[in-house]
Amino acid sequence: MIINHPLLGPRDSQEFTYLGDASLIDRPDWQAENAVDQFHDYLYLRDNPAGSHRELWFHETGDRSWLVVTRDTTTHEITAVELARDVARARGRSK
C-alpha cells in the first residue's frame, strides 16, 4: 500500500507501523466517576467497520510522525491522511 504522507508525499506502507483505530486518541478522563468502564471501552471495544476506517500509522522508518489515515477496509483505498497531532488537537487534546 501507499500512504500519501501530508508532508512527504506517497510512501510505501512498509515504512510505517500500524496501531489501530484512531479513536485511541480519545483517551478518557482518569478522574471520571466510571473511569475504569470508560477506559475499558476506549481500549478494548472497536467499531471494526467494513468500509471507511480512521486509523493510526506511525512513520517508523520515516519522519516519526503519527498519521491518521482514512482507509476503506474492503478495498484498501485511502481517502485522507492527516498528521495525528493535528487531529488530536482538533479533538481537544492538549497536555
Place this chain on the structure above:
Amino acid sequence: MRYSGLRVIKEALTGHKGWKAAWRDPEPQPSYDYVIIGGGGHGLATAYYLAKQFGKKRIAVIEKGWIGGGNVGRNTTIIRSNYLLDGNEPFYEFSLKLWEGLEQDLNYNAMVSQRGILNLIHSDPQRDAFVRRGNAMILNGADAELLSADQIRAEYPFLNFNDARFPIKGGLAQRRGGTVRHDAVAWGYARGADSHGVDIIQNCEVTGFRIEDGVCKGVETSRGFIGAGKVAACVAGSSGRLMAKAGMRLPIESHVLQAFVSEGLKPVLPGVITYGAGHFYCSQSDKGGLVFGGDLDGYNSYAQRGNLPVVEDVCESGMSLIPAMGRARLLRMWGGIMDMSMDGSPIIDRTHIEGLYFNGGWCYGGFKATPASGFVYAHLLATDTPHDTATAYRFDRFRRGYMIDEKGMGAQPNLH
C-alpha cells in the same frame, strides 16, 4: 448414505450413479429453534453437535455464500494443543481429542494426520518460555516433548544448521499435533449435520436481527425473516459487521492473514515446523504442496487479500530456515479475514441480548479449534451454561481484568 471402501468399489462398478448429495439444499423454514449464522467450520460443527450430542431439533445454519468458504477453506490446516495458559489449554486439548476421533464420528475422511508440530527455539529466554509451556501442556493432560538441536537435526537435516543468523537451539514438539484436510472438515460436518436433520441454507445473508424488548426473535435475511428460539452468531472475520447489526461493539478487529502454497513436491517435510526467529510455519500437504504462512499484514481489512511486504517477510524467513526452499516455487497466495481479539483468545458467550449468542475472536487459531468450538458452543446453546473447557471465554473478562493473553501483547489485536 454411509461411506466406506466397499461403497466406493460398488459405485465404481456401477457408474457412480448411487452417490447422493452430500447435503441437501432446503428452502428456509419460517422459524427454527436454533439459527446458527455462518456456514463455516465452527457453525457447521455447532449444528452437528447440537443435533447429535445434545439431541436438539429444528436447527438451521445460514450462510451468505457457500459453506466452507471462509477461514475453514483458507488456512494452513494445522491442529495442535500447545497452549500455555489455563484458560486455553484444556479447550484446545479437548479439540485435539475430538479431532482424533473425528473421521469415525463423521464417517468422512478429513485426513486428520498427526504428523507432529515442532516449535523451534533459538535463544535461552525462548527455551525458558517453551519449557514453561511444555510443562503447562503436560499438566493439562496434553503431550509435549523438548528436543535438542541434535534431535531436530536428525529429523529435519535440511534446516539451516550451517550459517543461520539465529541458530536452532532446540524445539518444543507436540507429536499429536498435525494437519487436517481443511475443506473436508466443512464438508464432513455439513454432511453430518444434514444427516441429523439440520437445514443448511446457502446464499442467505443476514441483514439484521429482530430484537424486541431486549430479546432476539430471529434474523432478517436476504431470503426473508427467519424466526429463532436462539440465534448463534459464528462468523469469524465478519463478527464486527454482523454484531453491529445488533448494536454491539466487540473487542475484536478484523485483519488479513495471508497463506501460501508451493507447487507439488515429493515428500520433504514430515511434520509441521514453526520458526522461532521469524514469521514462518510450514507443513506439506498430502498432495505435495508446501503450505505455509507467517504474520498478519497488520492492518484492519476485510479484503481477503494481502500485500507484498508480508509475502517477502514470510519467504525471507522460509529461506533462512530451509535454504533448499529457494528452488521450490510459490504457487498461490490468498488472504483470510481473522477475527483478532484484544487478548488473542476467543469469546464464546451469551450477549446482553437474550437469545443472541456469540462465538468469535479466534484470531488465527480458529481452524484447530473447530471441533471443540462447535461442541462447547452447542453446549452453551443447549444448556445455557459454558462447557467446562470454555469457562474463561467471556465477554466481560476485559472489563474485569481476566485477559487470556498467550503472547503477552496486550490490547493490540494485530500483535496476537
Place this chain on the structure above:
Amino acid sequence: MSSVPILSTLKETVCVLDLTPLTALGGTTARVDSFDGLRISECPDWALASVAARLGQEPAMASAARAFLGMALPDVARTAEPDPFGVFWIGPDQWMIEAPHDTHESLAAQIKAALGDTASVTEQTDGWVRFDLQGERCHDVLERLCNADTRSMAPGSVTRTRLEHLGCLLIRRPQDDHFSVLGPRSSARSIHHALMTAATSAI
C-alpha cells in the same frame, strides 16, 4: 527554568591523543570500495547533532539557526549546505546538522549554545554510519536497496527510507550522482555488506 546543563563539557578543540577512535566498520581508517562507475566510501569524519524546535519557539529557533548557520533551515525533505555545515530535514521542526568532526567534535554543545532555549539539541555523531555513493551507477545500486526513487530525487533533498531492514537517511547531495546513506552505526557492517552485494549484483 534553566536549561543549562549541570556541567557543560563544551570545548573548542578536544584533544584525546591517547584514545584511538574506530570507524563504524571497526577500522582506524575509512573503508573505500570502487566499482566501475561507483565509489562506496565510509565517511567517519563528520559530527552530527539533531535539533528540534521547542513548542512555540519555532520562529525564534529558525532565526537563531539562521544566525548560526548563515542560512535558513531547509524545508521539508530538503537539505542545505552552508559551509562548513550540512543541514537536512528529518521530521516536523526537526533537522540534523553535520559538520567536520575535526573542527566540530562538540557540535551539539556549539549548536545548543547558539540556539539556547529555542531548541532541543542532541548529539548524534556516533549514532550513525555514513556511506557515500558517488558515480553514475549509484542509481542502479540504490534501486536494489531501497524504495526511494533516486532518479527523480532532486539534488539537495533527503528522505528516510528502509535499507537492509533498517531505517536510513538517504541524502542526494547537490553534486551529480552523489548520495549519502546514513544508517544506524551498530549495523555498519550489515549496511556495508548490503551495499557491496548490491553493487556486485548490479554493476
Place this chain on the structure above:
Amino acid sequence: MSQINRLNGGQIDTSRSLTFRFDGTRYQGHPGDTLASALMANGVRLMGRSFKYHRPRGVLTSGSEEPNALVELRSGARQEPNTRATTAELFDGLEARSQNRFPSLKFDAMAINDRFSNFLTAGFYYKTFMWPAAFWEKLYEPIIRKAAGLGSLSLQDDPDEYDKGFLHCDLLIVGAGPSGLAAALTAGRSGARVILADEDFAFGGRLNSETFSLGEDAAAEWVARTLAELNALPNVRCMIRTTVIGAFDHGICGAVERVSDHLPVPAPGKPRQILWRIYAKRTLLCAGAIERPIAFENNDRPGIMLAGAMRAYVNRWAATPAQKVAVFTNNDDGHRTAVDLIAKGVNVAAVIDPRPDAPRVADCELLAGAQVTDTSGRLGLKFIEVQLADGSERTIECGALGVSGGWNPNVHMTCHQRGRPVWDAGIAAFVPGDDGPAGLTVAGAADGAFSTHAALTTGASQAAASLEQLGIAAKPVDLPAAEDTPVNLKPFWYVKGGKGRAWLDQQNDVTVKDVKLAHQENFRSVEHLKRYTTLGMATDQGKTSNMGGLAIMAELAGKSIPEVGTTIFRPPYTPVAMGALGGRSRGKHFHPVRETPSHKWATEQGAVFVETGNWLRAQWFPKPGETEWRQSVDREVRAVRGSVGVCDVTTLGKIDVQGTDAAQFLNKVYANAFAKLAVGKTRYGLMLREDGIAMDDGTTARLAEDHFVMTTTTANAVGVYRHLEFVHQCLCPDMDVQLISTTEAWAQYAVAGPNSRKLLQKIVDPEFDISNEGFEFMACREITVCGGLRARLFRISFSGELAYEIAVPTRYGDALIRRLMTAGAEFDVVAYGTEALGVMRIEKGHAAGNELNGTTTALNLGMGRMVSKKKDAIGSTLSEREGLNRDDALALVGFKPQDSSAKVTAGGHLMELGTPVDASHNQGYVTSACYSPILNSSIGIGFLKDGANRMGETLRLVSPLTGSEVQVDVVSAHFVDPKGDRLRA
C-alpha cells in the same frame, strides 16, 4: 538422434548447436530453443506423467501456462522441480529429467492407477481409508504422500543468490506483444517513465509465433525496429524475462526477472533472479490471451496440443510435433494452424471443425460438422477417431493434433484484487470487468480485442488514456496496417456421448465425469467444484482448464456460464521461486547484525557471542583452561562481586527526552512519579501499557531541568520509542517535549564491583569528584575522561554491587574498554558477558524480560506501591481491575532448592507438597534460574500465588517436560545483599 522434426526458418540460430540431456539421453538443439521445442525437434513427444493416473503426457502449450511438460531441471543443489519445458531456455549442457514416474518415463509402474481410475474419482478419498482408524496415518497416507507430489527438491541449500529491487514509473506495461509494444511506443515518445516487461525471452509476444506482416514488413522487422527505438529512449526500461506476478494495492506490482536461468550457472556475484517491486502510477495489462482446449475422450495423449501452440512451435521454433498432423477447432483461428503447417511442409491430414458451416481456409481436407471422439497411441498419438457430419466414424492416422476451443483473454491480473471478469458472448469468454485494480487498464487480446490491428490500436490508445490521467500528453504514433480478422467461433466445450474419460485439467487428471459427479453430490458452487475435484488447482492454476469445467457445470445446473461465475485468480501470475521472494535476506544476512562498541575487542578476547534480538553480545569470555561455560561465568561473577568487572551495556535503549514539559511527560508515561526527580539524579521507572500490564522498565537520568536520558530494555527500545511518540503526538500534543533515540551514539559500559570506583577514578578526569559523597548512589553527571573526552557517568547497579555505567561517544568505545582493562589490571578486572550479568541480576532479584512477559503487573513484580494513584499515568486506571488485584495474585519471589546440588528449572511449575501434579493445583512458575557461585546453589525467581505471604514455605518445583522435580523453599528474590548496602558503599 537427429532433429527429425526440425523445420526450416524460425527464430533459432541454427548456426550454433547446443547439447542437452533429457532423462540421460543426449540431444541437440539451437540457441532460441526452449527445452520443449528442442525435444519436439528431436522427435520426443512424451515429456511427463500426470499427477493422479500417471498418464503419458507431452506439451499442451508453448508458454508458462503449460500443465504437462514439467521436468526437473539441472542437478545437484540447483535441481529445480516442476520446471516448464515450454519456458526453459536451452543452454549448452542443460540437464533435465522427467518426474513423478517410476522407474522410467516410458514405463511408469504407477500408471496402474490409470487402470483403477474408476475407483479414483473426484473426492473418493473422503469416503474411504477410515478403517481401522490407525491405518490412515500408518498405511494409507504414507502411500498417498509418496505417490503424490510432482518433482523433488534436492534438499541441499540453494547455492544461488537472489536480489530485490524497487522501480518507479508512470506506466508499467505488462506484456510486449503487439499491444504492449504499441503502448510502449506511444508512452515512450511522450516522455513518460515507462517499464515494459515480458515473461518471454524474446519481445513480440504472439507476433513471434504468427506469420503476419505489419504494414510492408514481416512482424519480426517491426518488432526489432520498435525495440531499437524503445531501447534508445532513456525514459523507457525494457525488461525481458520478467514476469509481472501480481497487482497489489495502490499501483504496486511485483515482478520477477530471471537474470541467470538461461545460463548454466549465474555469473559470479550475479543473482539468479531479482524480485522487483514496481511502483507504477498506471498499469496497462497487455498479457494477450490463452487458448483453451476441447474435452474429448483420451484428449491427453502426447502429441495433442493447443492449435496455437502447434503454430508457435512451427513458426517460432521450426519444430513440428509430428510429420503428419490434424487440427480440431471450433473457430476460424484454429484453421491458421493448418495453413502455417502446410506452408512449412508438414502434412495436415485434416481439419475437423464441429461447425457445419466451417470455412475452408487451409489447403487440406476439411471435415465440417465433425468432431474427434477418441484417440489412440499408448505413449503418443497414433490415431484419432472422428465422427463425421453424417454420423459415420473415421479413423485418421496422425502423430499430433492441434486443438482449439477458442481463446480466453488473459484476465489474471485484473482479478488480483478480487475483481470479477464479465462474460463476452461474442467471443464466448470472460473479459476484464471494470472492478480491477485501481489504475490498471487492459488492452489487446487480454481485453478481448483479438486481431493484431485491434491489439496495436488499443495498446496505443489505452497507453495514451492512462497518461492523460497523469497529465502527460501522448501523441498518436504511426501504427502499421495489420490483420483485423473477426473472431468467428461456436462455443464447443466437450464432445458428448463418450463413455471414456475426457480431460479438463490435464495435470490433476480432472475429467468431465468428475465434474458431473461433483454436481451429483451437490458440490455445485464453483469453489466447491474446484476444491472437490481439484480442477484448476494444478501448477497452471486452471489457465487451460477452468473454462471447460465451468461450462460443463453451467450446463448441468441449467445456468449460463456467467451465472456459475469463476473462481478467483490469485497472485502470483506464474509460480515464483521462493528464493526470489526471500532475496538477500537469508543465512547470516537474514536480519542485520548490531554490533556493540566492544565487539572488536571482545572478538580478540575469544568471547562467545549470543544473539539478543539483532544485537550480538558477548555471552562470556572463556579463559585458557576453561572447558565448560559455567566455569567462565562463575569466575566472572565472583570477580565482579569480589573486585570489579566491565560489561558492555550499550544495547540498552537510550532516548533523549527534552523540553520544558519533559518531566511532566515522564510523569505520564511512567507509573511512578518523575516530576520531582532532582537534576543530577537517576530514578528507576516502571512503564505500563494502558491495560495496566508492565511494558518496560529502566532508569532515567535528569541531566538538566529540561533534559532527561531514558534507558529502556534492549528488546523494547523501538517499541518504547514508538509508544512515547504516540503519547506525545496523539495524547499530549501540546506538551513541549522532544524525543530522539541515542542508543547507538554512546558506548556504555557497566563497571561493577567493590573496586569499581577505584578503577573509574583512574580514568575519570580529576576535576570530577566521584567519591561516595561527591557522587552518591543514583547520581548522574556529564564528565570528561581520559584527558578531556566527553562522557556521561551514572551510578546505577544491576548487579547489586557498587557500580556505575559510563558512556562515551561510540567511536571511542573500543579504546575505552581497552583502557578500562589496562587500568583495572591492578584490581584483576574482568570483562563479563550477558550470562554473568544474568546470574547477578537473578541473585539480586531484578526483573528482566522473562519476568516482564507481557502478562505481569506492577503488583506481580512486587512494585504495586510504585503505581502512583495521584496522577494520570498510562495504565494506572486499568491496573485497578479486579482480576489484576486478586488476593492470591502472583508475586515475584525467590526459590532455593532444599538440596543445594539440585537444579532449579526455569519454566518449571510450582505445586504444594502432597497435592496432585496437575494444572488445577498449579501455584506458579519459575521464570529465571541460574547457578549462583556466591550461594553455591542453583536458584530461581518466579511468580507464586500470594507469594509475598508464603516466605519459608516448601514447594515442589515440577518440570515433567524435562523430567525433573525438586523441593524448593520460597525465599526473597533478593538473594544477595537484600538491604542494598553494597551498592551504596
